[in-house]
Amino acid sequence: MSTDQITGAGLDEATSAEPAGAVAFVDSKVGEISQTQLMIRRFKQSKLAVIALFILIFLYLIALFAPFLSPNDPVQVDQAYKYAAPSSLTWSGGPAMCTVTQEIDPVNITTTYVKDCSNPIPLQIFGQGFEYKFLGLIPTSRHLIVAPEGEAKLMLFGGDGNGRDIFSRTLYGSRVSLTIGVFAVAIATILGSIMGTWSGYAGGRTDTIIQRVIEIIQSVPTLPLWATMAAVLPQDITVTQRFILMSIILSLLAWTGLARQLRGKVMGYASSDYVSAAKSAGAKTPRIITTHLLPNSASHIVAVAMLAIPATIIAETTLSFLGIGMTEPGISWGVLLKDAQRIDVIQQFPWVMLPAVFVIVAITCFQLVGDGVRDAVDPYS
Amino acid sequence: MLLFILRRLGWGVFTLFCVSLLTFFIIELAPGSAVDSEIERLRAMGSTVSTEQVEALEEQYGANDPWIVKYGKWIGGLLRGDAGMSFAFREPVADVIGSRIALSLALGIGATLLAWAVAIPIGVYSATHRYTLGDNIITLIQFIGLAIPEFLLALGVMVAAVQFGGLDVGGLFSNEYRNAPWSMDKFVDMLAHLWMPVLVISVTSTAWLTRVMRANLFDVLGQQYVQTARAKGVAERKVIWKHAVRNALHPLVMALGATISGLMGGELVVSIIFNLPTLGQALFQTLITKDTYVAATILVIMAAILIIGNIVSDLLLAWVDPRARVMG
Numbered sequence: 001m002s003t004d005q006i007t008g009a010g011l012d013e014a015t016s017a018e019p020a021g022a023v024a025f026v027d028s029k030v031g032e033i034s035q036t037q038l039m040i041r042r043f044k045q046s047k048l049a050v051i052a053l054f055i056l057i058f059l060y061l062i063a064l065f066a067p068f069l070s071p072n073d074p075v076q077v078d079q080a081y082k083y084a085a086p087s088s089l090t091w092s093g094g095p096a097m098c099t100v101t102q103e104i105d106p107v108n109i110t111t112t113y114v115k116d117c118s119n120p121i122p123l124q125i126f127g128q129g130f131e132y133k134f135l136g137l138i139p140t141s142r143h144l145i146v147a148p149e150g151e152a153k154l155m156l157f158g159g160d161g162n163g164r165d166i167f168s169r170t171l172y173g174s175r176v177s178l179t180i181g182v183f184a185v186a187i188a189t190i191l192g193s194i195m196g197t198w199s200g201y202a203g204g205r206t207d208t209i210i211q212r213v214i215e216i217i218q219s220v221p222t223l224p225l226w227a228t229m230a231a232v233l234p235q236d237i238t239v240t241q242r243f244i245l246m247s248i249i250l251s252l253l254a255w256t257g258l259a260r261q262l263r264g265k266v267m268g269y270a271s272s273d274y275v276s277a278a279k280s281a282g283a284k285t286p287r288i289i290t291t292h293l294l295p296n297s298a299s300h301i302v303a304v305a306m307l308a309i310p311a312t313i314i315a316e317t318t319l320s321f322l323g324i325g326m327t328e329p330g331i332s333w334g335v336l337l338k339d340a341q342r343i344d345v346i347q348q349f350p351w352v353m354l355p356a357v358f359v360i361v362a363i364t365c366f367q368l369v370g371d372g373v374r375d376a377v378d379p380y381s
Numbered sequence: 382m383l384l385f386i387l388r389r390l391g392w393g394v395f396t397l398f399c400v401s402l403l404t405f406f407i408i409e410l411a412p413g414s415a416v417d418s419e420i421e422r423l424r425a426m427g428s429t430v431s432t433e434q435v436e437a438l439e440e441q442y443g444a445n446d447p448w449i450v451k452y453g454k455w456i457g458g459l460l461r462g463d464a465g466m467s468f469a470f471r472e473p474v475a476d477v478i479g480s481r482i483a484l485s486l487a488l489g490i491g492a493t494l495l496a497w498a499v500a501i502p503i504g505v506y507s508a509t510h511r512y513t514l515g516d517n518i519i520t521l522i523q524f525i526g527l528a529i530p531e532f533l534l535a536l537g538v539m540v541a542a543v544q545f546g547g548l549d550v551g552g553l554f555s556n557e558y559r560n561a562p563w564s565m566d567k568f569v570d571m572l573a574h575l576w577m578p579v580l581v582i583s584v585t586s587t588a589w590l591t592r593v594m595r596a597n598l599f600d601v602l603g604q605q606y607v608q609t610a611r612a613k614g615v616a617e618r619k620v621i622w623k624h625a626v627r628n629a630l631h632p633l634v635m636a637l638g639a640t641i642s643g644l645m646g647g648e649l650v651v652s653i654i655f656n657l658p659t660l661g662q663a664l665f666q667t668l669i670t671k672d673t674y675v676a677a678t679i680l681v682i683m684a685a686i687l688i689i690g691n692i693v694s695d696l697l698l699a700w701v702d703p704r705a706r707v708m709g
Contacts, residue, residue, distance in 0.1 A: 216399045219691070220684045223646025224664055228404065228680060231668035232411035314530045318650055321532050322665065337533070341654075343550075346540050356533050363528040 039299060042376035049372025052365035059362055063174040067132035070168035071146045071154040074331060076130070077162045083349045084159035085113040087147075096120035097147060097154060121152050158351035160339050169331055170355045176332035178362060180243060181313035184250035189305045191251065192258025197289055197297070199259065200266030207263075214256045222253055226315055230324045239330040246325060250312045261304050265297050299377040306370035310363045317359055333359050382699075389695065393688045400684040401456060401677070408673045408680075409448040417671075455674055459681075467667065467675045474675050477663055478682055484553070485660040486686070488575070488652070489644045492583035493637070499587050501633075504594025505626060511599065519591065526588030531647045535581045535654040542577060550577060551656045578655045582647040586640045593636055597629040631702045637694035641687050 033041075044050055062069060087097045098117040105112065129143040147154040157166035199210040229249045233242065269275060270293065278288050319325030320334025321341070328335065336355040340346050346353060420435055446454075458465055462475070470477050507516045539550050553574055558567045601607065602625050610620045649661030656662075660679055667676040 216396050216403070218642070219396050219688050220400055220404065220680065221642045221645035221687055223642075224649055224661060224680060224683055225404075227649065227665065228668060228676060229407055231676075232407060310528065318530050318532055321530075322650070322653065324668070340536060343536075343539055343543055346536065347544065353536070359530065359533070360525070360528050363530075364524055367524060367528060 035299075039376045043372050046372040046375060049368050049375075052368035052372070055361065056365045056369060059174060059178060059358075059365070062171055063178050064135070066168075066171040066175055068134060068142070069144050070165070070171050071129060071143055071156070072165035072168045073130040074164060074168040074172045075329065077164060078153070078159070079163055081153060081155065081159040081163035081165075083161060083352075084153075084155050084163065085349075086158040086351050087153075087155045088115055088117070090117050090120050092120045092122065095123045095125070095145065097123060097152065099152065121147055123147055123154060157354045158349065160336070160352060161345075166336065166351060166354060169336055170333070170358055173331045173333045173336050173355060174358065174362075176243060176326060176330060177313060177317065177334070177359070180247055180250070180316050180326075180332070181309045181366075184247040184312045184316075185254060185305050185308050187247060187251035188254035188258055188308065189301060192255040193262060193294070193297075193301055195255065196259035196262030197266050197293055200263035201270050201285070201289060201293060203267075203270075210259070211263075214259060217253065217256050223315065223318070226250065226253060227319060227322070227324060230319050233324075239326075242326060242330060246316065246319075250315055254308055254312055258301075258304055258308065262297060262301065265300050266293050269293050269296050303370070303374040303377045306366070306373045309370065310366045313359075313363055313366065385699075386692070386696070389692045393692060396688055397681065397685055401459075401681045402452065404677045404680045404684075405452045405455065406448065408677045409451065411671060411673060455677065459678065465674060467672055470663075470666075470672075470675075474678055477675065478660065478679065481658050481660050481663055482682070484658060485648060488579060488582060488648050488657075488659060489641070491575070491579040492586065492644055492647070493640065495579060495583040496587040496590055496640070497633070499583075500590035500594055501626070501630075504591045505598060505621065507591065507595040508598035508602065508629075509621060523588040523591055526584050529584075531581060531585065531650045532654060534584060535578070535651045538577055538581055539654065550574070553657055574655075575657075578651045578657060581651050582644060585647060586643060589640070589643075590633060590636065593632055594629065597632050598625055601625045601629045631698065634694060634698045634701055637697065638691040641690040641694075645683055645687065 084102060085100055087100065090096050090098055098115050098120055101114045101116070103112050103114060123145050124147070125145050126142050127146040128141050128149060129146045131139065131141040134140050145154065153165065155165050155167065157170060160166055160169070195210055195214075199207045226249060229252070230246065233245055233249075237245070275288060275292055278292055283291075316325055316332065317334035317337070320327070320332050321337050323338060326332040326335050333355045337353070337359075340352045340356075465474050466472070467474050467477050503519060507519050510516050542550050551574075553571055554567065555570050555574075558570045561567055598621075602621075607620060607625055610624050611617070615624070645661065648659055649665060651657075652659040652662040653665055660683060664676055664679045664683070667673075667679065
């Protein structure tokens, strides 16, 4: 602390005695920070965005280790656990769960859950469960926490209409829901960058045609058009094929906004002095685009792309909820929420809505991070 | 001005033509056709359908024509005002659309008005009280409003209404009014069924418009003429509402066209959940039942509404902002 004050004082003296030299010294130090570092610094200033980024990283880790974290096989149907209530946890020399018996009133056909914590079932940490491949490589059957096999099932979020574990399904669902939006936006970004740069740089007739095409695509309401494209997908395709086709469908409409934004940026750069200088030095169009225009717009592209992700995640969830996006046997948050389509089901078994919490948290975080990135990249916009 | 409107309308018609080609092409990609479903339905009802009958049906509906021929038949019919019969609804397509378009427009316009009525005062408060507790709370609510998918919000509102209010939700009318002739009571009953969907549809655009309003008003408040007004002693209330807000409204009018697309998406989802007979719900029904031509027709009608909405918002902009008139 004291040394700081001394150098600071010294600097002041130097400034008053020899202003030019001291200023140059300070300037050169500022110049040592690269553009990227500056952006990271500005990003860190927004506390909300940083917190949101950590939550997102946490969610992606959950998606990556979903099988390990899941106590139960997400596709295993079990009539005994149909709409089972979430397991209630307790402590008895270690984590344990109460036994819950489900009683169906035959007259009113309502289900009541009787909890009995006098005889808790101890839970096993790193216990044996269903078999899977850790990170897709190492075959194992160890899970973070499971109920002893055969005795009971640990259902943290309860069971769905087929007695499948909603918690495990939510973890598995994050794999599709968190990647499909990013994947779709990645395709859209490539398409949008090419079309936007081309349109903005070429100008004239090319620009007009591309802009008109974008206008035509944008003159069909987005969600209805997405729904139409999703509905014409054949029913008999595999989950992976459906995932890829859905991402392409989402990207087919998402690119127009990106292209528009980028065109504006590129038009600004294209009329700048350094591009004219490069042109008069004999640089060819591909070189100008790849060495002058794209690197300059790169940070802007990232910001716009980040802000496009929430809308695609909402679209996938909505379409899956309506039954025309991802479908069974695929698992995504929207597919899980399909169970919550009927009011009486939600009223009786409110835990079928729990995956919605994940949807809302993920979308909020993407929005906050997107806002943070935009502010860091483009502080004046 | 007239030339500007005519030019916009002409371009709108061309756009609509391109949209019809595009949607028809997408819909024709679907495997299976309404004829197949119809044959299956006949078989399920117990009648035997011979190969000749199948061929006759396919001949009648032109199921084996190349898509451009089908497109010609379809668009020709549309231009003559004959959109054919719907397999899914078992009534003429024109009736299906005609009976639904009014409700769709009412929902959309209602949601827009509500969004504006809420977004402007809140945006003004937010911009004039930047970074205070109130502003931060509003910003947080905005983010949540943007993050909750409409279908979740609709489900939440419905459950809350049933659970705590004991309200009758879903559909357009209560049971006793369903087949009753129009009366004041029936109208009130309809409004009681419509306010919730309107509320849900408007949430996303309200959140977005509040943000736009806040950012714009903040920019305008920093301008020198606002400072001048304050310096000469104009009351702060008047400075904000008369000098600043008026100039901050233009981007909101510009955003009107952009919000229509979002409103239509919201209407589709919300009316499926609330079981309202709107265009969006009809589109969904026809998509599921592979009633392809009707789906394409509805999509084109929706695009037409969007295009007209955009022209209207351009005209509104020219009306509130003389600078925009030069563009035409």
